[in-house]
Amino acid sequence: MNYSAELKKFVTSQYVYSAIRITLATVLPCLVLAHFGILKEYFLFPLGTSFVALCDQPGPFIRRRNALTFAIFCFAVVALIASLVMNFKVLVILEIIIFGMFFSLIGVYGQRLAAVGSLSLVVMAIFIDGHLTGGNIFKSLMIFSSGCIWFLMIFLVVTTIQPYKLAGQMIGENYLQLAEFLKIKANYYQKNPDFDRLTTQVIAKQVGIKNLQEETRETVFKTRTIVNESTTTSRLLMLMFLNSMDLHEKLMTSESDYQKLQQSFEDSMILVNIHDYLNLLAEEITNIGISLQIGTRAKPIFDLELELKNLNHHYYELRNKQMTPGNLENFMVLRQILMRINEITKEINEIYKVFSQDVKLAKSLSTGLDLKKFMPNEEKLNFKVLRNNISLSSSHFRHAIRITTALLVGYLFSMFDFLGLGHTYWILITITAILKPAYSITKKRNLLRLYGTIAGAVIAYAILHFVHFNGLLFTILLLSMIMCFSFLKGRYFWAVLFMTIYVFLSFNFLNPGNVDVIFKDRILDTIIAGVIAFAVSYIVLPVWEHTQNLDLMKKSAADNLIYFESVISKFLHGDFDIEDYKVKRKNAIISLANLSDNFQRMISEPKNQQKKLEVVHQFVATSHLITAYTASLSQYSKNNEKYPEVDAESWSRKIEAEMQQTSVLLNGNEITEALKMESRLEPEDSSIEDMLMKRKTEIGENDLVDRRDPDKISHLTELKNIHDILELIYDVTKEQRKVIEKYRSEAEPTPPQS
Incomplete structure (x- = not known):
């Protein structure tokens, strides 16, 4: 482990920066009050400061400012009412019920107001028995409110001085998460990897990346100065974030049949060489992330051109010595992996290039995207949303009842x-x-x-x-x-x-x-x-989480189908809408992460509530593979090459039929014969097999040319890889359909025996 890099990641993160700001905002008034000997009397001032500070969630400036203002208002009202009724036990109980329900329910409007609600209940707890307020209630309230307003003033000053600081730190954290993701992927190439453990780690990391990307999208795309691209810094930050999402997809495209790969090359060092090189790339991505968090321009750590040249040299030496007609396809897979690694390296070099743009060049940078399409969905602030959640069918309402009950029990116990x-x-x-x-x-x-x-x-x-x-x-x-x-x-x-x-x-x-x-x-x-x-x-x-599984599986299956359709459209029609594709890619990744996150929570629940745990786990794993393989296929949709040898129409109908069968089963319906027939189609890819046999014959006749251009890959290798990816997608979708058949059979009661 690189302890220096780990320390830099932590020290330069938004969390430490925010923590120092909160600490100074809280402690500096304490020093002044202590100097005058009145700290004990004015203790509520720093307490109010720290409470409001904890409501400051990452996001656009306007939303943060509004949330802090709302928090101050809520804290003042709660503190006033709690102080006035503290001697009347019946009114205190009524207060707990009203505040407990209301401040728990406002969580329907998102994490920002959920934090305000939780801290408002903490304020109620502080003032509920007058232990810290003393005899003069209104003086205590004024001191407490002043402390709350003090942090708002600090926030306004700091964000005015450093408007891009939070965005830079969050985008930097995206790169740090991607570096960790790449390190996990690199471990597939080490000797004797634990495939199940690594797959679990990959899926868990995908959840973390998705959550962070959602938070960063809101911060970046809804910060006016960044979206309007009015300054060099704002344009660079926007492009660095968009590049991070493209890099994420390129890392996902490296999905392969790792077990077969290990068996094919267990006697050589090439996979270990790939493992070592991927870790070098991870360190470069970490370096970019740390630089973004600090706010400085990043410079490469390693000579990637030399390292990549050495890696390709190892491959070509192995190829020239050991490739035969029998293992040609294995070397094609390995060549494709190296091509993806080459593309990831180019992406990292491109990011460094963007990072080092001079002012004149940066002014011409533009995203060309409709950013509104990439924004996370959230509930609008209207009473209808709150009213619709006042029902036992709402998880927010049930949580409000739980927390109110617990507060009542806690108060009565005290x-x-x-x-x-x-x-x-x-x-x-x-x-x-x-x-x-x-x-x-x-x-x-x-x-x-x-x-x-x-x-x-x-x-x-x-x-x-x-x-x-x-x-x-x-x-x-x-x-x-x-x-x-x-x-x-x-x-x-x-x-x-x-x-x-x-x-x-x-x-x-x-x-x-x-x-x-x-x-x-x-x-x-x-x-x-x-x-x-x-x-x-x-x-x-x-x-219980198992009650959410079905809806999340439906959403993931539907979004994976739409994602696949957007990718295969290039092969079918020759057109490719990059913006539409990116929106559908985002939706598929989010749905997969939500399903994975729900499954991880279900594992921690009581055994009797872990309904169909194994089946759900299989669905999560197959969904992950479908998303990853579709991402692998997408790399061929974005280039200008044509692949008429691939029977794209038959593959599209065949795979989509399997995906639709899964959705039909999840919705409780029966599969039609038409869909079953579609899924049995046999694509006409015989020309690819013919070309492959011809190449094997050439190799058998010692017609092996020592070509060493890492930027080029043979058309046959590309065709074989497209065919293999489509076959893998079909196999996984078929497996997923069988998983849902099992899911349904377990859900349906067994008919009584006559």
Whole structure:
């Protein structure tokens, strides 16, 4: 592992940058207040700052600004009402029900408002018993609201000074994810690979790439200064992002029959050479990603031209020594893989070229695409959307009921005085943090929260026991805050660990010598909240992932069919609409990632809810292969070559018939005889076989010419590869249809025996 690169990736990421901004925005006022000796009295100011800061989700400037403004309004209203009714238990319960339902339901409008809703419930928990507000309610509210507004001001200043910073970091992260994806793909070429494990890793990485691409699309395509291409930086960022998506597709086209490949070349070093070269390419992509995150121009690390020349040399030497009529087709497959590697190398060199454009050249850069077509779909902010989700058939409504129930149970539990709990609002905060719409995520966060809290509490206790120098304690506090906010999105255990440390240190600064009470309360409250959240998520209107499988499989099958149709159209009609193709490619990848993500969550659910797990897993795997093989076929749609030898019409009808059969079965209908007949068509590709036999005869007669042009590939090799890809797509679609037949047979009850 390249530890230097890993450290740079982390330090230059949007998460660390955002964490430092939040930490400074929170801590600087604390230093001023501490200087005047009023920090304890004005403690709600930095608390408000940190709450609003956590609502700042990546995205276009206008949406972020509006969300922060809405968050401040919600926080102020919630804090006011909670403070006014805290002495009336019946009204507090009514408050929990109304706020719990409303702030959970606004999650229907997307992650940004879901974050505002969750933090609003945390604000309610803070103010629910007056523990932190003191006697003067309105003064406390003014201090808290001022802290909220302070972060909004910081946000406006920073985004004005650095309008492209977030977009650059997110696009850079796209490249870093692609580098990790390529490293996984490279492992298929190492000695004795674990194919099942690698396939699982590839599918999981596809989910991460899809989620990040969706977030980046919203940030880039809805940021006015970038879309209007008004500056050199905006044009370069737009093109770098679009290039990252094209690179993603090129990495997907490297799908092959890896097991057959390993068997064919197990006695040579060529596959290991490919593995090593792909890792070099991954390092170059990482270098591009880090440079984008920093905001500097990237320069190549390796001499790729020399490295690629060496790789091709190894191939040609092996070819000249070992190629025979019997293994010709194996060498054709290997030659095609090297051609794809050559194209990926060219793409990376092109990205470096775009990255190093001078100002005059950059002004002429343009995407030529209708960017609105690439935007992620999202619910519009109107009351109708909210009203339509007030139903038990809505997963959002069921989640709202669960979280409201859990908050009520947590509040009632905290009223038992015999437990001697000193910070009961921690129970409600922890419930809000743990309880998520998906049972699997709730289960995972529950355990991570518990382990992180215990580990963080032990470390914090040790720090406070052995360290008595306030300067060092303050430094640890700062670092803990930065690490907490940096890890909050991706590594929840570490986020909770560092959060617990900085909470302990914060309370120690406010009330020294009270660490034993905080230690006991923090762990006890976390355990109580965890038990409540787990029980409610399992008992109260749970939404199990298997109930989503059918709809997601229908969507994935339909989008894969449309994607294939857009690619095969070039072979059928000779025309190819690149923009239409890219939209359909995006939809197919998103549908596949959503299905894969749902399957991964289902694995973490109780065994009795893992319905048809093996069958769904087979469908996910076959869907992945169909998407990848279609991407491989697309490389022949984009060039100007003609392939009349391929019976494209028969292949199109044959493959589409199999795909349509899968969709028919998923919709609960019966397959027609017409579709069955279409799927049995035999394409007229005999001319390709004839050409192949002729070539084998030539090789048998020692007519082997030592051609060494890595940029050119024989027409026969291309034809053979197109034929093989179409055959692979057909075989996988046929396998997928059989998987759904099995799925349906398991779903239908067995008729009683007479």
